[in-house]
Amino acid sequence: MALMDLFREDLIFFDIEVNSREELLTYIAQILETHNLVKNSFKEAIIAREETFPTGLPTESIKVAIPHTDIKHVLKSCITICRLKKPIDFLEMGNHSRTVPVEIVFVLALDDEKNHLQALQQLIGLFSERDRMENIRNATNQDELLQSILQGANVI
């Protein structure tokens, strides 16, 4: 499945105002559940997983997090994009004693272990590209934001 196919315009959120990662994940999980994209076990699983195996990434420019959980909680693969109004702290992947002030969260709901590898490569390749990350932060609508992500998304 191509990266483009994992996004949906109704799963791109601007200026989300939350106080914690748990609040954010609860909010997104409920939306995904309403759309029948995840099972009702997804919410608890992704919150618990984020505490045990944090996903905050200390990238060079805009900090991101990629919360995800086991495939068994997912009904249909999708990636939700959340641009936060103010950064919230995520624990750093690989070093739980540090936090990362995250501005953009990509909630990965994946139903297959191998099928999305290329899409994830492309998404992660984006994190180290300052210009494209800035474009994502400055995008004024869903379409503009998606274009910033997908432009040149062949870099592995």
Add this chain to the structure above:
Amino acid sequence: MSFNKGRKDEKMKTKTIIVACGGGIATSQTVAVKLENLLKQRGFGQSVNVEAININSLSTYLKSADIYVSITQVREGGYDIPVFSGIPFLTGIGAESELEKIIEVLKK
């Protein structure tokens, strides 16, 4: 005859790098592919095997692997094999220097 011998020698030199994350899905797979591609570019395509694993099977894999690339918190006391961070391959920061360190070990 000599061809076969050469093949055998090459096979014997193959080193295994394991990449582990919490679920063995998104992050470890991504880092494994990225690392494999970088190593191929540096001429280690044939001699290195990069595997993404679930952290729950780590102790089993540690027995046979040569290098452990970690994406989760590393336990205190360390491991018997060299450990490197997989995070630079996700963020792009310090990826080059982490790759060099891994290559140093592969050359041994």
